[in-house]
Amino acid sequence: MSQSAPDNVPAEVYRYSYHMGFGDCDPAGIAYTGALVNAALRAIDRFLGDVTAGRGWYAMSVSLGAGMPFAHLDVDFVSPVRGDADLDFTVEVTRLGQTSIGFRATGWQRSEACFSLNSVNVFISRGEGKQPLPDWLRAALAPYLA
Amino acid sequence: MSQSAPDNVPAEVYRYSYHMGFGDCDPAGIAYTGALVNAALRAIDRFLGDVTAGRGWYAMSVSLGAGMPFAHLDVDFVSPVRGDADLDFTVEVTRLGQTSIGFRATGWQRSEACFSLNSVNVFISRGEGKQPLPDWLRAALAPYLA
Amino acid sequence: MSQSAPDNVPAEVYRYSYHMGFGDCDPAGIAYTGALVNAALRAIDRFLGDVTAGRGWYAMSVSLGAGMPFAHLDVDFVSPVRGDADLDFTVEVTRLGQTSIGFRATGWQRSEACFSLNSVNVFISRGEGKQPLPDWLRAALAPYLA
Amino acid sequence: MSQSAPDNVPAEVYRYSYHMGFGDCDPAGIAYTGALVNAALRAIDRFLGDVTAGRGWYAMSVSLGAGMPFAHLDVDFVSPVRGDADLDFTVEVTRLGQTSIGFRATGWQRSEACFSLNSVNVFISRGEGKQPLPDWLRAALAPYLA
Numbered sequence: 001m002s003q004s005a006p007d008n009v010p011a012e013v014y015r016y017s018y019h020m021g022f023g024d025c026d027p028a029g030i031a032y033t034g035a036l037v038n039a040a041l042r043a044i045d046r047f048l049g050d051v052t053a054g055r056g057w058y059a060m061s062v063s064l065g066a067g068m069p070f071a072h073l074d075v076d077f078v079s080p081v082r083g084d085a086d087l088d089f090t091v092e093v094t095r096l097g098q099t100s101i102g103f104r105a106t107g108w109q110r111s112e113a114c115f116s117l118n119s120v121n122v123f124i125s126r127g128e129g130k131q132p133l134p135d136w137l138r139a140a141l142a143p144y145l146a
Numbered sequence: 147m148s149q150s151a152p153d154n155v156p157a158e159v160y161r162y163s164y165h166m167g168f169g170d171c172d173p174a175g176i177a178y179t180g181a182l183v184n185a186a187l188r189a190i191d192r193f194l195g196d197v198t199a200g201r202g203w204y205a206m207s208v209s210l211g212a213g214m215p216f217a218h219l220d221v222d223f224v225s226p227v228r229g230d231a232d233l234d235f236t237v238e239v240t241r242l243g244q245t246s247i248g249f250r251a252t253g254w255q256r257s258e259a260c261f262s263l264n265s266v267n268v269f270i271s272r273g274e275g276k277q278p279l280p281d282w283l284r285a286a287l288a289p290y291l292a
Numbered sequence: 293m294s295q296s297a298p299d300n301v302p303a304e305v306y307r308y309s310y311h312m313g314f315g316d317c318d319p320a321g322i323a324y325t326g327a328l329v330n331a332a333l334r335a336i337d338r339f340l341g342d343v344t345a346g347r348g349w350y351a352m353s354v355s356l357g358a359g360m361p362f363a364h365l366d367v368d369f370v371s372p373v374r375g376d377a378d379l380d381f382t383v384e385v386t387r388l389g390q391t392s393i394g395f396r397a398t399g400w401q402r403s404e405a406c407f408s409l410n411s412v413n414v415f416i417s418r419g420e421g422k423q424p425l426p427d428w429l430r431a432a433l434a435p436y437l438a
Numbered sequence: 439m440s441q442s443a444p445d446n447v448p449a450e451v452y453r454y455s456y457h458m459g460f461g462d463c464d465p466a467g468i469a470y471t472g473a474l475v476n477a478a479l480r481a482i483d484r485f486l487g488d489v490t491a492g493r494g495w496y497a498m499s500v501s502l503g504a505g506m507p508f509a510h511l512d513v514d515f516v517s518p519v520r521g522d523a524d525l526d527f528t529v530e531v532t533r534l535g536q537t538s539i540g541f542r543a544t545g546w547q548r549s550e551a552c553f554s555l556n557s558v559n560v561f562i563s564r565g566e567g568k569q570p571l572p573d574w575l576r577a578a579l580a581p582y583l584a
Contacts, residue, residue: 167338188313191314203314
């Protein structure tokens, strides 16, 4: 991470720095809403891969016959995201259910929370639908439970 | 699980057909969540441009000194979106407030509603923040108010 | 600068209309280069799916154990692509080799050719590398050979 | 940069690590061609912003009344890009002309060059077309000239 992260979040929060690009910005000169949602998904993707030693969405799908489809997401936008600074994410786990997980990815610029995405994802085994979270996944996520 | 089919929605609902592409799909063989959100934003973008005779997001930003930033969006995902069929959107206006607008874009495949995105957008004039919706915009959107 | 208009191209040229969106445009108010490349790939994707009765990139990958990876692409940009008009593509086949295919997707606005993407794609069978083009693919593409 | 960069490239080469994501990958389980082109553009964007102390594409467009539109790009793809490893770019300047610049962004995984994008960009002043490269830009890029 190239920039100091906001210091009012707990130590166990995962941090990810997204490299804002010219192509993420729209004619209004700020980041396009769709680019922000994609950046937040990328932060969650990275978090998951990092805390599970590589058993994130890609490995789940390609190697493990599993997946974590989104059942829901919502985003509150507080202030515009500039195109000339990185977007520092904090990622937390908001819920560890029997078969589902809640994530929150908050995008910060200059110590200000610009927007926050909350999701509900369901753990599935391919061809068998919803499954209880495996122990390795629950253990990896537990330290980040808000 | 299936909701009412597109043929059963009122005549004043706007329809937009998104061309699903290989690049929209992820290693699980279905449309990536971020691609779906972007497709729904594109449907709203198109709707707005069409019903206002070209005074949509692009013209607002580039020619009219205005904008409609997102204050909120939420998405409920009901069933996976396949990569081998188009994604047919219906777009409705869910709210016409003093300075804000609610949109709903629902993505359909084979007469089944796969997901629905709801947004709250605020009308702004550049450098002056929130503004009452101009008459031309209110008049253009009113017929699509659900 | 303007090349021959779309009405002057042969009848066997495939046409695809890409819906330009606000999110495709950058702070300069024109379409971002990366969005243009993606739009041209989408035009080729659509062309391939349409002329093969659905055996395009998605079906090749998911159902047929095949693929058409890019070996090369090049793009010449002639004039900026505006954000307030659709981008009309013509797609042609420039080469039908033993194991490879050349495509050209040209993006037009207001009867002017804005840019042209040329590609070389190789036909592969999964796990076996390059393969001769199957007859059904060669037959589907032949009418579009420039 | 999170990972060691390939060590057979010259010291003056700029390095950028792109965080490969699940959404960059297609149903074949490898990075989608369009995502790779976008990643390479992002590497050039980052390079330019870094070596000019922030006067990259975004600042040029939003603050400096300038721009660097693409006149040409070409890409040679050598080997597929995996979804479970970062994509490490090296960026070089291949040409410093009177009004144009050549860039090369090469994407590496595990010390192997997977693909290489070459571009020709023209420096423009808004409303006045092509301009000689300003001294600050030429000086910033010269050390990276291959």
